[in-house]
Amino acid sequence: MTDPSPPPEPTAPSAAEAAPAPPVSPGEVLLEVTDLRTTFSSPRGPVRAVRGVSLTLRRGRTLGVVGESGSGKSVLSRSIMGLVPSNATRTGSVRFAGTEILNADAKVMRSYWGDQMAMVFQDPMTALNPVLRVEQQITESLHEHIDLTKKQARDTAMQLLESVGIPEPARRLRMYPHELSGGMRQRIMIAIALACGPRLLFADEPTTALDVTVQAQILDLLQTMQQDRQMAMILVTHDLGVVAGRAHDIAVMYAGRIVEQAPAASLFAHMRHPYTEALLRSIPKLEMSKHTRLDAIGGRPPDLVNIPEGCAFAPRCPHAQDRCLTEDPQLVPDPADPDHLYACHFPVHGVLAAATPVTVGAASGADAGASS
Ligand SMILES: Nc1ncnc2c1ncn2[C@@H]1O[C@H](COP(=O)(O)OP(=O)(O)OP(=O)(O)O)[C@@H](O)[C@H]1O
Numbered sequence: 001m002t003d004p005s006p007p008p009e010p011t012a013p014s015a016a017e018a019a020p021a022p023p024v025s026p027g028e029v030l031l032e033v034t035d036l037r038t039t040f041s042s043p044r045g046p047v048r049a050v051r052g053v054s055l056t057l058r059r060g061r062t063l064g065v066v067g068e069s070g071s072g073k074s075v076l077s078r079s080i081m082g083l084v085p086s087n088a089t090r091t092g093s094v095r096f097a098g099t100e101i102l103n104a105d106a107k108v109m110r111s112y113w114g115d116q117m118a119m120v121f122q123d124p125m126t127a128l129n130p131v132l133r134v135e136q137q138i139t140e141s142l143h144e145h146i147d148l149t150k151k152q153a154r155d156t157a158m159q160l161l162e163s164v165g166i167p168e169p170a171r172r173l174r175m176y177p178h179e180l181s182g183g184m185r186q187r188i189m190i191a192i193a194l195a196c197g198p199r200l201l202f203a204d205e206p207t208t209a210l211d212v213t214v215q216a217q218i219l220d221l222l223q224t225m226q227q228d229r230q231m232a233m234i235l236v237t238h239d240l241g242v243v244a245g246r247a248h249d250i251a252v253m254y255a256g257r258i259v260e261q262a263p264a265a266s267l268f269a270h271m272r273h274p275y276t277e278a279l280l281r282s283i284p285k286l287e288m289s290k291h292t293r294l295d296a297i298g299g300r301p302p303d304l305v306n307i308p309e310g311c312a313f314a315p316r317c318p319h320a321q322d323r324c325l326t327e328d329p330q331l332v333p334d335p336a337d338p339d340h341l342y343a344c345h346f347p348v349h350g351v352l353a354a355a356t357p358v359t360v361g362a363a364s365g366a367d368a369g370a371s372s
Pocket residue numbers: 040041042047049067068069070071072073074075076085087238304
């Protein structure tokens with residue numbers, strides 16, 4: 001696929017050559033992230049963008065990562081993929097199909113991009129190369145990873161466009177990105193990301209720039225592709241409504257940490273973290289009248305250079321007590337449901353459980369309930 005960012009510098013001493021990632025059966029663990037921390041150096045001091053994230057993702061499963069702007073969702077995804085700039089330092093562990101890749105150098109990571117893991121970016125206009133025709137953008141990635149003749153690469157590109165619902169694929173292959181609508185461009189991005197059959201797909205706010213109907217189509221398409229190919233997918237969004245009905249599990253991020261993580265059904269039925277509750281209050285519900293005012297979350301996320309002692313959400317939390325100002329809550333399992341984790345001294349009791357959020361396109365393919 002077209003490299004969306006400048007090639008990253010190696011961010012740590014080179015790891016031993018990564019062996020080719022071995023096969024992983026559906027349902028087996030594909031990605032294991034442990035205590036991942038990403039810090040950027042900046043003139044103001046270290047920016048602690050990801051502060052100890054652990055997660056596990058099995059083949060064929062979708063994890064929704066949700067949080068406000070600046071909570072670290074993109075940095076987390078890019079840190080897992082190894083797409084970080086040279087002012088970033090990463091520590092912890094990222095294991096892909098059992099192989100540690102956190103310290104793998106850029107050359108090794110390049111062999112993973114495209115055919116092991118790929119990303120659909122938020123803004124296809126900046127991620128697509130404006131001066132290359134669609135065909136070249138798709139076949140470039142195919143030629144890099146798979147030994148194909150020119151004709152085979154072109155046929156594959158046509159099939160990919162068809163599979164992502166693009167009519168008249170032969171004509172579209174000759175077009176430039178500016179000749180296509182926003183929805184078409186996003187479909188092309190998905191085709192490029194899927195070109196080499198990745199086992200893990202990151203979809204980072206894949207629909208933000210699109211209108212609601214096209215959003216639903218793109219989310220449905222991603223879900224279908226994920227299911228057909230038994231890929232693992234990390235669906236990143238600021239909108240809990242987007243992941244409802246589409247993700248098997250949900251991780252809610254705040255100030256660089258996961259503050260609540262659970263199977264989707266459990267999260268919506270019994271949310272425990274006040275921040276998750278606030279996020280849910282801030283999205284529209286079906287039963288609301290058109291003029292209902294939504295509860296925006298008051299205040300701002302903390303400055304990641306000066307994160308307060310205690311709970312990072314305390315200055316905005318309606319349930320905060322003295323203990324919250326001094327004691328940093330850890331992510332622990334709910335005693336009644338070990339798959340449901342939260343980081344809060346005074347958890348709420350899912351008072352909004354009855355209010356089902358609006359799902360964009362309301363797909364129901366994810367059998368929420370099992371752990372990732
Ligand atoms: N190269 C960088 N140098 C310094 N700080 C950075 C860099 N890249 C990201 N950050 C900071 O890391 C934090 C997390 O950013 P990130 O892009 O992951 O947020 P996000 O949750 O994806 O937000 P959004 O919903 O707006 O996409 C932000 O405070 C951002 O300013």
